[in-house]
Amino acid sequence: MTAPHTDLLIVGAGPAGMAAAVTACSHGLSVRVVDDQPAPGGQIWRAIETVASTPRLARLGQAYRAGADRARAFRSCGAVYEPQSELWQIEPGFRAFLTRDGQARSVTADAVILATGAQERPVPFPGWTLPGVLTVGAAQILLKTASTVPERPVWIAGCGPLPLLYMTQLLAAGGQIAGFLDTTPRGRASAALRHLPAGLRRAGELAKGLAWSLALRRAGIPIIRHVTDLRAEGDGRVERLRYRTEDGREGEVTAEVLLVHEGLVPSIHVPLALGCTVEWHPAQHCYVPLLDGWGETSQANLFVAGDGAGIGGAEAAEPRGRLAALRVATRLGKLDAVRAERAAKTERAALARALALRPFLDTLYGPRAQVFAPADETLVCRCEEVTAGALRARAVEGRPGPNQLKAFTRAGMGPCQGRQCGYTMAHIVAAAQNRKVEEVGFFRIRPPLKPVTLGELACLDQREPAA
Amino acid sequence: MFRKLHNPGSATVTIYIDGCAVTAEAGESIAAVMLRQPTGWSRTTSISQSPRAPYCMMGVCFECLVAVDGKGSLQGCLTPVRDGMRVTRQQGRRSLSA
Numbered sequence: 001m002t003a004p005h006t007d008l009l010i011v012g013a014g015p016a017g018m019a020a021a022v023t024a025c026s027h028g029l030s031v032r033v034v035d036d037q038p039a040p041g042g043q044i045w046r047a048i049e050t051v052a053s054t055p056r057l058a059r060l061g062q063a064y065r066a067g068a069d070r071a072r073a074f075r076s077c078g079a080v081y082e083p084q085s086e087l088w089q090i091e092p093g094f095r096a097f098l099t100r101d102g103q104a105r106s107v108t109a110d111a112v113i114l115a116t117g118a119q120e121r122p123v124p125f126p127g128w129t130l131p132g133v134l135t136v137g138a139a140q141i142l143l144k145t146a147s148t149v150p151e152r153p154v155w156i157a158g159c160g161p162l163p164l165l166y167m168t169q170l171l172a173a174g175g176q177i178a179g180f181l182d183t184t185p186r187g188r189a190s191a192a193l194r195h196l197p198a199g200l201r202r203a204g205e206l207a208k209g210l211a212w213s214l215a216l217r218r219a220g221i222p223i224i225r226h227v228t229d230l231r232a233e234g235d236g237r238v239e240r241l242r243y244r245t246e247d248g249r250e251g252e253v254t255a256e257v258l259l260v261h262e263g264l265v266p267s268i269h270v271p272l273a274l275g276c277t278v279e280w281h282p283a284q285h286c287y288v289p290l291l292d293g294w295g296e297t298s299q300a301n302l303f304v305a306g307d308g309a310g311i312g313g314a315e316a317a318e319p320r321g322r323l324a325a326l327r328v329a330t331r332l333g334k335l336d337a338v339r340a341e342r343a344a345k346t347e348r349a350a351l352a353r354a355l356a357l358r359p360f361l362d363t364l365y366g367p368r369a370q371v372f373a374p375a376d377e378t379l380v381c382r383c384e385e386v387t388a389g390a391l392r393a394r395a396v397e398g399r400p401g402p403n404q405l406k407a408f409t410r411a412g413m414g415p416c417q418g419r420q421c422g423y424t425m426a427h428i429v430a431a432a433q434n435r436k437v438e439e440v441g442f443f444r445i446r447p448p449l450k451p452v453t454l455g456e457l458a459c460l461d462q463r464e465p466a467a
Numbered sequence: 468m469f470r471k472l473h474n475p476g477s478a479t480v481t482i483y484i485d486g487c488a489v490t491a492e493a494g495e496s497i498a499a500v501m502l503r504q505p506t507g508w509s510r511t512t513s514i515s516q517s518p519r520a521p522y523c524m525m526g527v528c529f530e531c532l533v534a535v536d537g538k539g540s541l542q543g544c545l546t547p548v549r550d551g552m553r554v555t556r557q558q559g560r561r562s563l564s565a
């Protein structure tokens with residue numbers, strides 16, 4: 001058992017967490033990194049250490065390959081690394097409670113960096129709970145970690161860089177695509193263009209996106225544009241899809257697997273549970289923690305780095321991780337403020353560069369209106385099986401907020417704790433009450449952040465009677 | 468619904484899903500193996516008994532809850548397979564509430 005106290009606790013071993021660990025260790029801090037995955041890399045570099053030594057690496061592309069060096073640097077930086085450890089509570093001060101292999105324990109630290117990344121924005125539509133509907137991110141994880149692809153030609157619906165990237169990776173791996181239901185609304189491309197001059201600093205990224213689109217066109221994949229409505233049907237699993245486009249064209253196709261993606265949202269459950277102030281990010285349609293120039297939250301010595309700070313991708317996550325680590329080193333007397341500022345300058349320049357294309361992408365791929373206004377019959381809360389119609393009906397009676405509505409309907413009470421229904425519910429409340437979504441607020445999040453069993457708690461008692 | 472692209476060779480392990488032996492590759496998740504089974508679903512819900520299958524593969528939807536070696540409910544997408552592991556699909560069971 002490793003010593004339970006370190007200077008710094010980092011939650012998450014993706015790009016931000018690994019970069020923060022390397023920087024913090026280089027300044028002489030003792031560092032513990034906990035992560036729920038079995039290996040470092042986060043979602044973008046999932047299974048990179050295993051895949052790096054196989055021919056499969058080639059088909060996953062350059063950005064994925066870059067993870068191999070990062071994982072190597074992280075492994076040798078001196079941080080205590082605890083994979084497959086799930087964080088379920090942090091108390092101020094800080095004491096963090098973790099579960100690993102069915103055993104709970106607690107560790108302490110003077111500072112915490114949350115590098116817990118993002119999740120895909122939930123896309124509720126009738127039938128989205130049927131087996132056979134997965135997110136594009138899920139399919140990409142299956143490809144990276146299990147070399148597993150849809151058995152038959154797959155339908156993909158949504159928008160953003162991830163579907164394009166996954167489709168090119170899938171084709172390279174020998175998979176087949178039935179068609180792409182592109183949900184980007186009409187007119188977005190021209191609206192996004194005004195952000196292009198600033199985005200040209202990221203010409204490489206733009207070229208990559210264009211190359212993906214061209215490859216798909218060359219492969220002859222049917223693309224149906226401006227899809228607004230989607231429905232999956234079948235008896236116990238997906239058998240067919242229906243869609244409608246902006247100009248009223250309707251279609252029905254047979255399908256076994258449908259992959260959906262409408263962008264990413266930061267993981268905010270931990271900051272919310274810790275009482276960190278969050279603010280609405282209008283361009284990304286989500287909450288982000290309120291952070292200073294180092295990534296420190298409204299709670300002293302608690303930092304957020306990576307996509308959890310706002311969606312920016314791996315190249316923004318790394319400088320954000322290093323900035324937070326520099327600040328922690330200064331706080332704990334390992335680095336003087338002047339040298340920290342100097343180092344921060346480089347990191348902030350890298351961050352600005354990495355974010356230059358964001359306004360363009362946020363405008364082009366912002367979620368279509370229907371994502372937030374699903375048809376009445378749609379299950380909004382997957383866990384407790386509560387429909388949009390039930391929420392709408394209840395939302396007009398006495399103008400409840402999300403937390404009251406949760407108490408009335410059980411939506412948000414299941415094990416995912418609103419990670420799937422939170423934003424949809426907020427939008428339904430806002431629309432029903434004619435309010436702005438940012439005025440409606442979000443679920444109150446309380447520990448445990450993941451379900452914990454009594455058995456797990458019992459082993460905590462034995463080990464730490466004081467805890 | 469899904470298929471594996473390569474033969475895992477020496478990394479092959481056997482796990483049991485509801486008593487049926489299936490092969491898997493060391494290191495992959497239970498959820499990945501379940502998605503390759505013809506059955507298609509991995510749990511049914513407690514309210515309407517509807518079938519569900521892994522949806523996010525990254526720990527945020529809890530659709531992949533299974534019992535492992537008699538212990539429920541584990542997230543199958545966060546749990547790597549182990550040789551000889553016994554996985555049970557959860558039917559109509561109210562999953563752990565937070």
Ligand code: FES
Nearest residue numbers: 524526529531544
């Ligand atoms: S598949 Fe979503 S939590 Fe496991």
